[in-house]
Amino acid sequence: MVNIPVAHSVTPGQATVWLQSGWRIFAASPGAWIVTILLLKVISIVVSLVPLLGALLGALLTPFYSAFMFLLAHENSVGRTITMNNLIQPLRKLEPKEGGVFQALMILGLLSLAVAFAIAMVMLLGLLLGGVLGGVLGAVTEADDEMVVAMLVGGLSLVFIPFLLIGSLLGAIWGMLCFYAIPLVTFSNIPVWPALKASGQAFMRNIVPWLLFGLILLGLGIVASIPLFLGWLVLLPVMVGAGYASFVDIFQYTPAESEGTLDLFKPLD
Secondary structure, X not given: OOOOOOOOOOOOOHHHHHHHHHXXXXXXXXXXXXXXXXXXXXXXXXXXXXXXXXXXXXXXXXXXXXXXXXHHHHHHHOOOOOOOOOOOHHHXXXXXXXXXXXXXXXXXXXXXXXXXXXXXXHHHHHHXXXXXXXXXXXXXXXXXXXXXXXXXXXXXXXXXXXXXXXXXXXXXXXXXXXXXXXXXXXXXXXXXXXXXXXXXXXXXXXXXXXXXXXXXHHHHHHHHHOOOOOOHHHHHHHHHHHHXXXXXXXXXXOOOOOOOOOOOOOOOO
16 A cells, blocks of 8 residues: 655745755756756757657656656755766656656656647637637627727637636646646655645645745746846756755655755755
8 A cells, every 4th residue: 555645734934945945956966957957948849849749749758857857856955966977867767667657757748738638628619719709799790890800809808818717727726736746656656646636735735835935936037037038047946946845845755865965944054
């Protein structure tokens, strides 16, 4: 029987602590983190260029990207410096021969693809219904061309915006379910469905810390975007490290490796 970790509630102030921990993880191997972000971006661009299959491959690979970065954060958190020589070492845990982790991440990738398809269908339905509504209004009122165009735009806005909100809500819910499911299956080999449930519970029990965390990231994202988006080379790995720290904090995860472990929750000097 698999022991499913319990998601604990934390105080809102932990949101700032997670970010400090994220910075500490990034500062342990800044060069390797920046190279990793650039490599993953290049891989994502190349994958997206594959005819017909680009979007499919991108959705399937996203959980593997996330798992890889969580593993790098874990390496730093247990005191191992990441270098160019051992950058790909954590990937061995994601190999098919490892069994459970690979299959679980593949399932998460397929579910991500299904959710993306569902969101696309919701958006398309909103566009179609909005266009139909605008066309019907224009035909019924016998309006001139300019008025018909205005009614089409109005119909699209009236119908599409609610569908946009529904699609956004679906994406947000899936993001919450998937976020902690990835480290749960990667580090603890938890089956997919219990991992998704535990991830959802983690967010429900920590809505306020995560709202504060999101607001802080919004401000940092604006600052990081000013110098030609170069600040994201630092902010993205800090976000990954902060996400890992939140996982350790909420699930009280204790790595087996303790020698040289960083004190993630020690205040920064």
